[in-house]
Amino acid sequence: MKKQSLIFMIALAIIVVVSCKPKQQAAPVVSNEPAALLAEIDQSAPVNTLTENESKSGWQLLSNGTDFTGWHGYNMSGIPDCWIVEDGSFTMTTTGGAESQDIITDKKYKSFALFVEFKVDTAANSGIIYHVAEDTMYQFPYETGAEYQVVDHENWPDSLADWHITGANYAMHPPMVRPFKPVGEWNQAFLVVNGNKVTHYLNGEMVVEFEKYSDEWNVLRNSGKWSDFPDYGKYDEGHISLQNHGTKVWYRNVKIKEL
Known part of the structure; x- marks a missing residue:
């Protein structure tokens, strides 16, 4: 066999072998962009459950519809008597409009996406x-943590500042739009904390x-309400809290994904 023919046959064999190898499937693209994270939630699924795809994507359930597994009272070992599970939802029995005995997650979170219906x-x-931060030196969670505001601003008896409207970063950033559903209808809150970037x-x-920590954030943090709370925004990891402000609010379908 001529040398040129031998070289040709070897090259042809290599091409055949390479072409017959199974192609590796590309790894699925994972995005921490808020819109992509929100799209991972199957909003047609039964309440207080995770779909198979949600579980595979890293979502975990923080509400099972029957008890407070994964939660406890702030600076307490158990659940305050004023919190109950009603029709598959967390809610409170306190009246009078004063803050009293918030609940927090057992676990601390740093960067995460959180989906809640309320x-x-x-x-x-x-x-x-x-x-x-859970510590007896603080009386309430809001002394250290930032708040996604939940309020019936449409029926509030007094005029509210724009940073007090549902969806606001309370006492800091007002909502750009107000797609709020009125009393008795379920709303969907979605919160993404990815490093210092926060999206509601x-x-x-x-x-x-x-x-967080931008010039704008520092100006807002050091003025107004939070000037009297030296540890507000101090921590980049901590518990998640549901606030009991002495009025009736329901929470369900609480799902979280660590980023």
Whole structure:
């Protein structure tokens, strides 16, 4: 066999072998962008459950519809008597409008995406607070953690500042739009904390976006309400809290994904 023919046959064999190798499937693209994370939630699934795809994507359930597994009272070992599970939802029995005995997750979180469904009673006030430090030197979670505001601003008896509207970063950043569903209807809160970047969604629309420790954040943090709270925003990891402000609010379908 001529040398040229031998070289040709070897080259042809290599091509055949390479072409017959199974192609490796590309790894699925994982995005921590808020819109992509929100799209991972199957909103047609039964309440207080995780779908197989949600579980594979890293989502975990923080509400089972029957008890407070994964939660405890702030600076307490158990659940306060004023918190109950009602029709598959966390809610409170306290009245009078004063803050009293918030609950927090057993676990601390740093960067995460959080999905929560909530509905409010008339003139109700509450909030979802994160990066909360649990310590007896503090009386309430809001002394350290930032708050996704939950309030019936439509029926509030007094005029509210724009940073007190549902979806706001309470006492810091007002919502850009107000896609709030009224008393008795379920709303969807979606919160993404990815490093210093924080995004709030309400009913599928982005309402707040900010960068922690930015010049703007520092100005807002050091003025107004938080000037009297030296440890507000101090922590970059902490518990997640549901606030009991002495009015009726319901929370369900609580799902979290660590980033």
